[in-house]
Amino acid sequence: MLQEESDLSLIIAQIVQKLKGSNLYSQLERQAWASLQRPEIKLESLKEDIKEFFKISGWEKKLQNAVYSELSVFPLPSHPAAPPEHLKEPLVYMRKAQGSWEKRILKSLNSMCTELSIPLARKRPVGEQKELLNKWNEMGTDEPDLSLFRPVYAPKDFLEVLINLRNPNYENGDSLSFRTHLGLIQVPLKVKDIPELKECFVELGLNIGQLGIDDSTQVPPELFENEHVRIGQKVLAEQDSAAAQQYIRQGSPTALRAELWALILNISSQPEDVLYYEQLKTNVIQHDLLVDSLIYKDVKLTASNDDYYFVFEDYLYQVLLCFSRDTSVLSHFAYNSASPPKSYIRGKLGLEEYAVFYPPNVAPLCFLYHEPSKLYQIFREMYVRFFFRLHSISSHPSGIVSLCLLFETLLQTYLPQLFYHLREIGAQPLRISFKWMVRAFSGYLATDQLLLLWDRILGYNSLEILAVLAAAVFAFRAVNLMEVTSLAAAEAVLADLSTLKKT
Amino acid sequence: MAGKVKWVTDIEKSVLINNFEKRGWVQVTENEDWNFYWMSVQTIRNVFSVETGYRLSDDQIVNHFPNHYELTRKDLMVKNIKRYRKELEKEGSPLAGKDESGKYLYLDFVPVTYMLPADYNLFVEEFRKSPSSTWIMKPCGKAQGKGIFLINKLSQIKKWSRDSKTSSFVSQSNKEAYVISLYINNPLLIGGRKFDLRLYVLVSTYRPLRCYMYKLGFCRFCTVKYTPSTSELDNMFVHLTNVAIQKHGEDYNHIHGGKWTVSNLRLYLESTRGKEVTSKLFDEIHWIIVQSLKAVAPVMNNDKHCFECYGYDIIIDDKLKPWLIEVNASPSLTSSTANDRILKYNLINDTLNIAVPNGEIPDCKWNKSPPKEVLGNYEILYDEELAQGDGADRELRSRQGQSLGPRAGRSRDSGRAVLTTWK
Numbered sequence: 001m002l003q004e005e006s007d008l009s010l011i012i013a014q015i016v017q018k019l020k021g022s023n024l025y026s027q028l029e030r031q032a033w034a035s036l037q038r039p040e041i042k043l044e045s046l047k048e049d050i051k052e053f054f055k056i057s058g059w060e061k062k063l064q065n066a067v068y069s070e071l072s073v074f075p076l077p078s079h080p081a082a083p084p085e086h087l088k089e090p091l092v093y094m095r096k097a098q099g100s101w102e103k104r105i106l107k108s109l110n111s112m113c114t115e116l117s118i119p120l121a122r123k124r125p126v127g128e129q130k131e132l133l134n135k136w137n138e139m140g141t142d143e144p145d146l147s148l149f150r151p152v153y154a155p156k157d158f159l160e161v162l163i164n165l166r167n168p169n170y171e172n173g174d175s176l177s178f179r180t181h182l183g184l185i186q187v188p189l190k191v192k193d194i195p196e197l198k199e200c201f202v203e204l205g206l207n208i209g210q211l212g213i214d215d216s217t218q219v220p221p222e223l224f225e226n227e228h229v230r231i232g233q234k235v236l237a238e239q240d241s242a243a244a245q246q247y248i249r250q251g252s253p254t255a256l257r258a259e260l261w262a263l264i265l266n267i268s269s270q271p272e273d274v275l276y277y278e279q280l281k282t283n284v285i286q287h288d289l290l291v292d293s294l295i296y297k298d299v300k301l302t303a304s305n306d307d308y309y310f311v312f313e314d315y316l317y318q319v320l321l322c323f324s325r326d327t328s329v330l331s332h333f334a335y336n337s338a339s340p341p342k343s344y345i346r347g348k349l350g351l352e353e354y355a356v357f358y359p360p361n362v363a364p365l366c367f368l369y370h371e372p373s374k375l376y377q378i379f380r381e382m383y384v385r386f387f388f389r390l391h392s393i394s395s396h397p398s399g400i401v402s403l404c405l406l407f408e409t410l411l412q413t414y415l416p417q418l419f420y421h422l423r424e425i426g427a428q429p430l431r432i433s434f435k436w437m438v439r440a441f442s443g444y445l446a447t448d449q450l451l452l453l454w455d456r457i458l459g460y461n462s463l464e465i466l467a468v469l470a471a472a473v474f475a476f477r478a479v480n481l482m483e484v485t486s487l488a489a490a491e492a493v494l495a496d497l498s499t500l501k502k503t
Numbered sequence: 504m505a506g507k508v509k510w511v512t513d514i515e516k517s518v519l520i521n522n523f524e525k526r527g528w529v530q531v532t533e534n535e536d537w538n539f540y541w542m543s544v545q546t547i548r549n550v551f552s553v554e555t556g557y558r559l560s561d562d563q564i565v566n567h568f569p570n571h572y573e574l575t576r577k578d579l580m581v582k583n584i585k586r587y588r589k590e591l592e593k594e595g596s597p598l599a600g601k602d603e604s605g606k607y608l609y610l611d612f613v614p615v616t617y618m619l620p621a622d623y624n625l626f627v628e629e630f631r632k633s634p635s636s637t638w639i640m641k642p643c644g645k646a647q648g649k650g651i652f653l654i655n656k657l658s659q660i661k662k663w664s665r666d667s668k669t670s671s672f673v674s675q676s677n678k679e680a681y682v683i684s685l686y687i688n689n690p691l692l693i694g695g696r697k698f699d700l701r702l703y704v705l706v707s708t709y710r711p712l713r714c715y716m717y718k719l720g721f722c723r724f725c726t727v728k729y730t731p732s733t734s735e736l737d738n739m740f741v742h743l744t745n746v747a748i749q750k751h752g753e754d755y756n757h758i759h760g761g762k763w764t765v766s767n768l769r770l771y772l773e774s775t776r777g778k779e780v781t782s783k784l785f786d787e788i789h790w791i792i793v794q795s796l797k798a799v800a801p802v803m804n805n806d807k808h809c810f811e812c813y814g815y816d817i818i819i820d821d822k823l824k825p826w827l828i829e830v831n832a833s834p835s836l837t838s839s840t841a842n843d844r845i846l847k848y849n850l851i852n853d854t855l856n857i858a859v860p861n862g863e864i865p866d867c868k869w870n871k872s873p874p875k876e877v878l879g880n881y882e883i884l885y886d887e888e889l890a891q892g893d894g895a896d897r898e899l900r901s902r903q904g905q906s907l908g909p910r911a912g913r914s915r916d917s918g919r920a921v922l923t924t925w926k
């Protein structure tokens with residue numbers, strides 16, 4: 001009991017500390033001062049009156065949302081004597097693995113630099129700056145020679161690293177029992193099994209209405225859709241983050257989605273935010289980073305060729321280039337097992353940059369937000385809350401390692417025949433589903449289905465649903481898969497997910 | 504009704520031929536007895552021309568109406584729509600209502616257009632009223648963006664003025680006829696790019712009007728960012744969305760072909776602008792298609808051997824107002840991407856299912872009312888017979904008008920009542 005209380009006060013203290021430095025705090029202060037002018041505030045009951053005022057004017061709600069948002073993101077407090085690395089990642093062997101992965105990437109980057117004799121970072125000459133500024137909105141039309149740039153790593157490289165993870169303290173024993181894990185991931189992490197998943201994802205049960213299924217034309221809208229939309233509008237009117245998160249577990253109506261996501265991620269477009277974005281843009285213009293070319297090349301290869309996202313090519317460049325210079329993202333490294341490498345621009349002060357960068361999933365967001373600075377904010381928030389876990393080695397239940405393990409366990413437990421068959425023909429299921437999960441299915445599902453999937457990620461504050469979906473896909477195509485005899489054929493059967501309606 | 508359908512075509516496109524073959528139809532030449540002829544527009548002119556034309560028998564069907572050009576030639580389309588509006592106005596129909604500035608409330612869907620050289624003086628008057636406007640010159644008889652250019656100064660079209668001032672006996676035919684329309688320089692941009700909509704509409708009969716809209720239309724994007732700046736008026740890659748033009752651009756991509764499906768567009772608009780305005784936009788698009796068909800219905804030769812599949816080009820401006828740019832009688836059946844091929848194959852498939860019921864030898868006397876199951880990806884856009892049906896059966900009518908037809912909320916309710924009793 002005492003332990004819980006002190007934990008709680010620790011959390012509260014940390015949150016208060018965090019919020020004190022934030023924008024919201026100064027706004028609240030300003031509001032409090034301004035409210036002194038109001039007639040209903042009396043000197044005798046100053047404290048209560050101001051509190052009352054906050055409640056009515058909606059500021060209390062904003063504060064609630066901010067606290068809720070901190071709570072969602074905040075890692076659990078650990079033993080007070082634990083070193084900071086422990087907060088990032090409690091398991092030593094994971095940390096080590098992440099460290100050596102990073103070293104490998106850095107080495108690769110550095111060698112690319114020396115090969116092509118391009119510095120990791122350099123300041124742009126003024127002429128070039130001007131040119132870039134003019135072209136800011138149409139970087140897609142640029143065709144610099146990128147043939148010499150290789151992508152730093154591909155998903156399968158990352159998968160190889162994960163496969164080779166071993167816990168040195170865990171002795172598996174040589175005898176094969178029916179409980180031996182037959183999949184690729186050989187790390188003993190705790191993952192949920194179906195009963196636990198059922199409990200966790202209770203709102204996705206068959207007896208509860210879902211958007212994406214129950215709003216299709218065969219079902220009369222009165223049954224579910226209209227009511228759902230009405231509730232959604234109410235939630236938005238109340239501006240309640242927690243309620244929004246609960247609501248979105250059943251999917252978000254298209255028209256309300258942009259606002260709901262902003263509410264859950266606790267993002268409001270303040271002038272300071274727009275200014276921040278402009279500042280980042282200036283950074284991009286003034287300095288050229290090696291990763292920029294890598295980003296450019298990757299976008300050109302993927303989004304530009306995609307049926308849905310090619311329209312937004314230029315937005316992608318803008319957002320990703322700014323992102324790679326955003327130092328506020330550094331704060332998330334406190335709970336990310338990765339660490340940013342430092343680099344120094346010749347002669348200038350140090351600029352942190354991200355070498356461990358696998359272009360995350362901006363493109364689908366372009367369907368919701370068409371204003372660059374808002375798009376940027378949402379993207380950044382989604383990255384630091386969720387997507388970074390797909391690119392770093394950690395023991396977190398939403399981390400990619402756990403997702404892989406969850407996927408394999410689900411498949412092995414509930415579709416053992418399929419699992420075994422695929423393994424026999426050299427098509428370990430994880431090899432196919434890894435690329436889906438590491439990109440959160442972006443580029444593999446039709447956009448409206450993808451957005452419904454991401455609704456659930458936000459609603460449940462976890463990425464586990466990705467593993468569940470991956471397993472479900474295999475289950476769905478099980479009949480066809482049982483007949484294939486090679487990895488390539490298996491890939492082909494699963495290649496086109498775009499017609500799958502996520503259920 | 505035994506025997507296989509005999510078909511002829513002068514358009515050698517795989518999407519057509521595959522569809523004929525899959526139905527087990529037999530290919531013949533035009534000199535033999537044929538049942539189904541997919542013609543080019545030149546051929547249809549010959550078939551129905553006064554001198555060389557021939558009578559079609561009851562078991563012969565063709566894919567164009569004899570005088571389709573009333574709708575598909577740019578100048579005639581505008582003429583017919585103007586005439587239609589004036590008629591409605593004369594009858595005092597509420598559809599022809601105008602606002603304070605004299606603009607039609609419900610029928611203002613074609614940008615201000617004049618014929619050149621005939622209306623040159625009228626055009627100059629209009630031009631002088633807003634001298635900073637941009638206008639687009641389009642040759643009447645051409646397609647695929649050929650011969651189109653933009654102007655913003657009277658001097659750029661001097662040669663048409665010279666002709667109109669000369670004697671009216673100068674034959675008009677040696678100077679190609681052009682239309683000049685007010686250029687929509689505030690198109691809705693997505694990702695900074697201009698796009699237009701291509702929608703397919705099948706008309707099986709004009710009187711009574713029965714038309715279907717294909718659910719899978721698409722948007723065609725320019726490869727270059729849009730700018731209204733006058734320095735780029737000559738850059739057709741910025742302004743014209745025709746694939747025939749865009750595919751020569753540096754950035755043309757052969758995988759997606761610069762195309763989006765209409766459902767993508769809907770998703771994007773609903774997410775960024777909200778559901779009501781998006782639904783209103785699509786309702787308006789359906790409305791303008793139906794109105795354009797009604798405008799030409801009285802002058803159309805409603806030959807019972809004919810059906811036609813039109814390609815409608817529509818542009819949306821940044822106030823989410825749709826504009827009808829033109830109607831194509833021979834929408835391109837060339838496929839620029841894999842998805843394209845599938846779409847056009849299915850389009851022809853569904854079209855044939857409606858036009859040639861059961862794939863059997865046709866009898867052009869049939870009532871042209873296909874059962875719902877064969878519609879495929881088509882939806883009924885407007886069915887005059889049903890709309891005029893039993894006055895008591897309002898339920899049916901409203902559902903008919905509701906399926907895709909113009910939604911008459913707001914102040915158009917009286918308009919819709921008129922619509923349904925319109926002959």
